[in-house]
Amino acid sequence: MDVSEIAEKVAAGDRRALARAITLVESTRADHRVQALALADHLRGTGRQALRIGLSGTPGVGKSTFIEAFGLMLVRQGLRVAVLAVDPSSARSGGSILGDKTRMEHLTRQPLAFIRPSPSQTHLGGVARRTREAVALCEAAGFDVVLIETVGVGQSETVVAELSDLFILLLAPAGGDELQGVKRGIMEMADIILVNKADGDLKPAAMRTCADYAGALRLLRRRPQDPDGFPKAMTVSAIEDAGLDTAWAEMCSLRDWRKSHGHWDTRRAAQARHWFEDEVRQGLLRALTAKPETRAAMQAAGDAVARGEMTPDSAAADMLAKLSAQG
Ligand SMILES: Nc1nc2c(ncn2[C@@H]2O[C@H](COP(=O)(O)OP(=O)(O)OP(=O)(O)O)[C@@H](O)[C@H]2O)c(=O)[nH]1
Numbered sequence: 001m002d003v004s005e006i007a008e009k010v011a012a013g014d015r016r017a018l019a020r021a022i023t024l025v026e027s028t029r030a031d032h033r034v035q036a037l038a039l040a041d042h043l044r045g046t047g048r049q050a051l052r053i054g055l056s057g058t059p060g061v062g063k064s065t066f067i068e069a070f071g072l073m074l075v076r077q078g079l080r081v082a083v084l085a086v087d088p089s090s091a092r093s094g095g096s097i098l099g100d101k102t103r104m105e106h107l108t109r110q111p112l113a114f115i116r117p118s119p120s121q122t123h124l125g126g127v128a129r130r131t132r133e134a135v136a137l138c139e140a141a142g143f144d145v146v147l148i149e150t151v152g153v154g155q156s157e158t159v160v161a162e163l164s165d166l167f168i169l170l171l172a173p174a175g176g177d178e179l180q181g182v183k184r185g186i187m188e189m190a191d192i193i194l195v196n197k198a199d200g201d202l203k204p205a206a207m208r209t210c211a212d213y214a215g216a217l218r219l220l221r222r223r224p225q226d227p228d229g230f231p232k233a234m235t236v237s238a239i240e241d242a243g244l245d246t247a248w249a250e251m252c253s254l255r256d257w258r259k260s261h262g263h264w265d266t267r268r269a270a271q272a273r274h275w276f277e278d279e280v281r282q283g284l285l286r287a288l289t290a291k292p293e294t295r296a297a298m299q300a301a302g303d304a305v306a307r308g309e310m311t312p313d314s315a316a317a318d319m320l321a322k323l324s325a326q327g
């Protein structure tokens with residue numbers, strides 16, 4: 001199949017073609033990269049904008065269970081749902097976050113759903129690009145909602161937040177009155193905090209945790225992209241399917257408000273600019289290490305700095321001057 005044929009099928013919502021297209025953007029082969037770029041160009045501007053929801057949470061909070069239940073609810077409403085994963089640490093189990101298909105078996109079987117496990121991967125830059133391109137492909141394929149899951153480790157939340165229209169933080173009930181070690185930076189990115197497992201014995205703890213986070217959110221600096229009451233904390237139970245409809249209603253109301261106040265378009269435009277600049281930066285870094293003579297020059301200058309023969313800054317200035325003279 002050539003690129004325009006794949007593009008046509010993707011645009012028609014063909015899930016197999018979509019899977020193929022994503023495999024293409026995940027490939028590191030140079031010829032595949034050329035095809036992937038051509039494919040993206042073909043599809044630019046086709047399809048409607050999906051609602052991109054980033055979902056982050058530490059291992060075991062119930063991300064998979066939540067996505068399964070939430071996805072099924074959306075599918076019941078006739079919405080098409082795609083699920084993608086960003087997992088730079090997939091080496092941890094040698095697998096992928098969505099590899100545990102057991103907990104998404106119902107969603108997997110839905111004709112309106114598309115689930116893509118994360119590939120095994122090494123560095124975050126590559127992860128970001130592949131996920132970004134996969135999100136765009138899902139959007140071109142006409143999905144209404146694209147859920148992007150990540151385990152709450154390291155910088156992957158930032159990547160996911162930069163890919164999303166809404167960023168959801170999933171938490172588990174905390175024991176006692178300790179606040180979980182959620183970093184302030186992560187909290188500041190959240191549009192909605194969902195405290196999961198608000199059921200059975202855990203319900204009181206979930207309510208307390210929710211109240212604690214609601215309080216913490218109120219202390220954050222007000223963001224221009226938020227209407228009154230946002231960001232907000234709510235309880236849900238993925239297992240009992242409780243609160244998911246309310247959470248969805250809140251997501252929709254936030255989306256609608258941002259759309260009608262211009263924040264949606266502004267954010268998408270800023271994200272596009274961010275990814276363009278990021279890609280150029282990554283490319284420059286690759287170019288820097290690609291040429292053996294450049295690597296050697298870096299090594300030599302680094303040695304001189306280490307021996308105290310040059311200051312780091314003047315050595316860097318020399319190096320940059322040499323590079324731009326070459327370029
Ligand atoms: N009581 C209760 N347990 C839940 C709920 N959601 C998930 N769990 C349980 O929590 C455990 C972890 O759930 P997962 O959905 O696998 O969590 P995860 O965040 O995907 O975990 P990782 O994939 O390891 O990052 C499982 O034993 C679930 O049954 C819930 O709403 N209530």
Ligand SMILES: [Mg+2]
Binds near residue numbers: 063097
């Ligand atoms: Mg999981």
